[in-house]
Amino acid sequence: MSKEPRFPALSTMSCIRSGMSTCRKRRMKRWNICVPMIPITGKATYRSSSHELSLAHAFHSAVATPMSGPTSRTIDDGNAKAWDDLMHKPAKALEDCQKLLAEAKAGHYRKGEADALLNIGWCDFHLSRLPEAFSAFSGATSTYDALGDDEGVCKALNAIGVYYHEISRMDKAIDYYTQSLDRARRVGLRGRELVAMTNIGELCLNLGNPKEALDYLLKAHEMQASQSDPELAVVILMNIGSSFLDMGNYALATEFTEKSCRLALEAKELVNASECKAILARIATAEAKFDQAETYLQDALALAKKVESPRLHGQMLIAYGGLLLERGRTAEAVLSLEEAIALCEETKSKNQLHKAYEYLARAHEDMGDFKVALQYFKQYSHYRAEILREDTAQKVRSIQVQAEIDKAQQESEIYRLRNTELKEKSDALEEINRQIQSISEIGRKVTASLDFKTVSKTLYESLQPLIEMDFFGIALHAPEKKQLVYRDFYEDGLLKHDRAIPLSADNSFTVCTFQNRAPVLIDDKDKEYGRYLSKPSRTRGNPCQSIVCLPLTIEDRVFGCLMVQSRKRSAYSQRHLALFEALAPYIAIAVENALIHDRLEELNEDLSGEKHRLERATLKISHLANHDTLTGLPNRRLLFELMGKALDTAARTGDKVGVAFIDLDDFKPINDLYGHAAGDSALVAMAERLKSILRASDIVARVGGDEFIIVLTNVQDRADIELAAIKILDECGRPITFSGHEKSFSFSMGIAVFPDDGISIDELINKADAAMYRIKRADKHAFAFSE
Template sequence: MTTRTKPGNGANPKEPRPVAARIDELNDRVWNQMFDNFEAALSQARNILADAERIGYREGTAYAQLNIAWCHSYLGNNEEARIAFEKALELYRDLDDPVGRSKALNGLGVLSHNMSRYERALDYYTQSLDEARRHGFRGREASTLNNIGEVCADLGNYKEALDYFLKAYDIIPEEKNTEQKANILLNIGKSFTRLENYDLAEEFIRKALELAESESERVVVASAWDVLGRISRGLGNLTTAEERFRKAIALAEGTKSRREIIEALLDLGSLLIDRGSLGEAQEVLERAARTSEEIHAKALYYAAYERLAETHERKGDYKTALEYFRRFVRHEREIQNEDTTRKIKDVQIQYEVERTQREAEIYRLRNIELKEKTESLEQMNRQMLTISEIGQRITSSLDMETVVSTLYDSLRGLLVTDLFAIALYDQASKSLKYAAYIQDGRRIPRESVPLDPKRSFAAWCIRQDQPVFIRDLNAEYRNYLQGEPKFFLGKPGLSFIYLPLSIEKKVIGVMTVQSYNKESYTEQHLRFLVALAPFVAIAVENSLIHDRLEELNRELQREKEQLERATHQISYLANHDSLTGLPNRRLLFELLRKSFDLARRSGSKVGILYVDLDDFKPINDKFGHLTGDRVLVEISERLQSVLRASDTVSRVGGDEFVAVLNHVRGKADVESAARKVLAVCDAPFELMGESCRIGASLGISIFPDDGDSLEALLHCADSAMYTIKHSTKKGYAFYAK
């Protein structure tokens, strides 16, 4: 949690007027009671600002602006907070108040940090630190060191962060209030939690909690319970962890500090995912995402998107999972691009520093082995440029194979690569999955390898997030391992370097180069690979994200195809007779409309044959319905066989069929088709060894002669059919008006 320090009065008049003294008193009261209710404190600070401006009391105005800025910051109103901090800074500069300048700069740093603008935050913190040290303000120095440590922690540099926190704690003046000490102890505990040293983590968090509760610092108390929940989760005590996360949320809600609420919600959501409570996890994480977006906390809402993607993926909702994952990737790439830019800038700065140093060295040794030194320095210069070139080449590809081959081809020309490997770290199984394992120039398939924390160099590298540098295996392995080193495949290297591949706060894998000989690598090789490792991590992460997006897209495509097949099947079943496969009455009406429209345009006619089978019921009665169904199927096939491809046969009832004859010239064409239909219907059926006949009665109507609506024409054909049915049967009749 970010440390704030009491603004104070800066360069107040030696004998402030009574009204000014009252304003100072009210400003102090707002500051001390701010955590009880930020909204109420904001309202009071605005009133104080108005009074101070009314009487022209600039010291009180600056103090009120700082209080307003801090209230807005904790409420997540970032733009309003920025404006207030900048107004306070401008006033303190006009007043020539170094304490005030340091406080305002520190506030701007905190605001930038909360919005994940780390470079800007460090710039403000550096200016604040310079003011504090120049004027001997130990309390201000401690606050700023603590805040710089928080930036280091957010960037995953936990050991460096601990150094800043411990320095800050050592220089806190004895008279300082306990809030600052509690904040620093809390941050130390958070760092040990990240380093998985849970015993030390809980010890510092308990101390912070005790101090915060004694002074009713409720935001610190809420944050402490959240970290205690992380410790319980890390130790596998999930029930206790959930209780602590929920307690942290309740406490944070009481303070209305939205950043503390979001962090506790994210921790609870992750725990619920692990426990399989996906519905509740979704609700919790959606609330965290909404609140993060409202306060523009980029790092927090992209963390919420990542966990929401995992939740929906586990629920099988791949479309929503893909949408959240795309949001997460978009924001992560923004941060990665910032990280890449920062790394390139660091390399360029380092290059310029070393170039200047080398130029000075060349000048000093101009007459002492000048040629040898110049060649060496030129080689170092080429190496620094190579880092930038390789980094840009590998981060421009999303394909893992391309990344690996480009990296390997580049490295083997610069150092010994008897063995080169990149492995991805699976935190859940504590194992490595090799993306590439190249020994003696050959790619060798590797299975996942479990990590032995006592005997694995890779495990040490991942746990400590630090490189392993071995010049002589037998002489130096005890510096890293508690037992004999374990090698799973091939000839072991006698000298090697392992490097962690880290993105933000997360180690995603390791890279190693190894030699069969001792003393194959130097400090220069180590510096080169350490500078290159961030580029490799970004390239590997990009390829993993790309692969995951491809898999989600494939899954969505499969779901889409299945849905299309199901839709097609449903449409087919809705429009066709399930027994014969012929169009049903619904589809018949649609086809008739199209036939009538075509006939109108072409000037042709349409014949409609209403077919009713004769003597079909005795077949069912004698042989059963299954045999009757087979007869209906065969009748449908016979009807289709004697009609043209442009004609349509449909089944509209139990033993009733309708044939639609397109492009007919007159009755003669229809009559010819009717005789064919009668003939095939009258042909005998072989049923269980017996020859049986059924026959058919046909009624005929013609469009447009007998009408121009499909209902009327079907009625006409049906009426004509009944004329035959009730007289001779096994014949046909045209509709007669």
């Protein structure tokens, strides 16, 4: 039997970006922390009461083509179950409804057909298959109308209004909402009247008119008091709270939202209760009551878990993680966001995944983990591009479908009436189709590049044949400088760079557009500037008179402006503005992709720099671990490693290795006479003398205060080692200059030979050390071989 499906709210997490703000958000500080905002959803939360359902079934029996009672009841029950499922399982509900539609047609049960078509439309809507949804809604409208079912017609007209609302055809949306409202009033369907009024209120709110929205919502609230329907009351109160929040009246926003929350909890409407908690978190955030906002989001999370909705749970986790990140609790934020990603992967919710990955990238960037941050940033970029591409493609497809529908209707009227006015409308539709093709082509070109300069140039060159332009540029918000910056712009056909405008400027159309989040269209700047600015803008030379400037947005976040100007008066019309508004999503995608690419390049450079720093630090640590800090010679650890390799090589080649242990004679008086700094300088000078004497293949290491070990490699016999020892004694006996002093040193040297005196490192060093002490006790400044 017929039920009014919910409009997608936080309970479905659809977050549809074009048209209405089904997931409007307010943002906090530098990370753009998003606390979910509840849509004004009169379209959808109202369910039929049990009394209405009984009347509906009685109506089915009266108007439908006769078929067996149990069969009609089965179809009615199936439609009711499909309605219950379509919120969280739209694909499964769609499959069931298609089967019910086939059964109703086979049994000639028209009421069952109409109900199934309406449910199919809502399933398609939840699955973002908007053209299919429109077709099903239209079929349901025709069937209900043929049956004389006023309530069904009201529901179907309302659904078509939702469709037009979704594709931003606000004129069509208000037309169908009004038709539903008028019919409901005419036949006395109070519940349907309230739903239509709530929808119109939401539309006003979406258009930035919260006061006008309240005119409808408060009246609906007053009328609802006699309906005894707590669920409808919950929705209306919640929407009124959101309206006051948009107006900045936090006291009334809190009052109405808390009432809604209490009613939702009493009626065990846990989804709505969770959504109310999220709105209260937004209010607390706006009032800088972050502890209270955190408590509300914790309550919202607890309620989301109870209803077992992965989408609702995931979005609340993301909001909570974002708040924790903003508050500097990075580790907790990471845990919340990782849990959210697991849920979002399960539901394949790209809208939630891209936000979770963005927060995780920023969290790891805060922690200095640039490699992980880069991985998450790439994931964010991937999902962000998919979302914007699908959203824009869907919007273009919807406009094309609707243009074809309108064209077909008008061509029929032309054929029937042969009316010149209708022929002009047909020509206008042809122009719309040509514009759509131009928009798609330009969009394809600008989104093909990841370089901002190329994007700007491509857009400028593509627009030149279509529009008069003496100035063209894209200004980007630079929050750290509190400026809007034209990085690359064209003036009189010449490319120029870096024009910055402070956000405090009160004579800039760019700043006005950015701050008001609304387009500017001017035919004569000298006469019309007062509509936007407190004082005229200052321009050198011959100023431009016609201006089109519109904000560039991503997910309700304004990040820049597109500016086009002409020196001619009345150069631009509403048609030009519509062209730029249709191009805006493509431009936004292209510019953000370029900015994301720039950010990825920066992260790559950071990672590369970090890698080089780590490599340098590793080399430095390795050098310090293996070398004497005073002389730079190998220490005992490196000596043993190098000596081991030399012995292994000698064992293979049959060569000998000489190991000389050297100790400077009477070095302590140097420290006593000249000081330890001079003594250190003398040791450094001696180390340099030793290195200059030896071959590149030999090894010299400092193993103690004034003790050195020399390893002579690639020698054939003891005679070669003896010649080297004599040379060392002679050269090192010459005076050494250190710290302004000059002095000759003597030293004692003991020598062991591999493999004659031993084959292990310790054995050779010990024997060389023993030979050195024999010399020190006897002659000094001499050498001796191990005995």
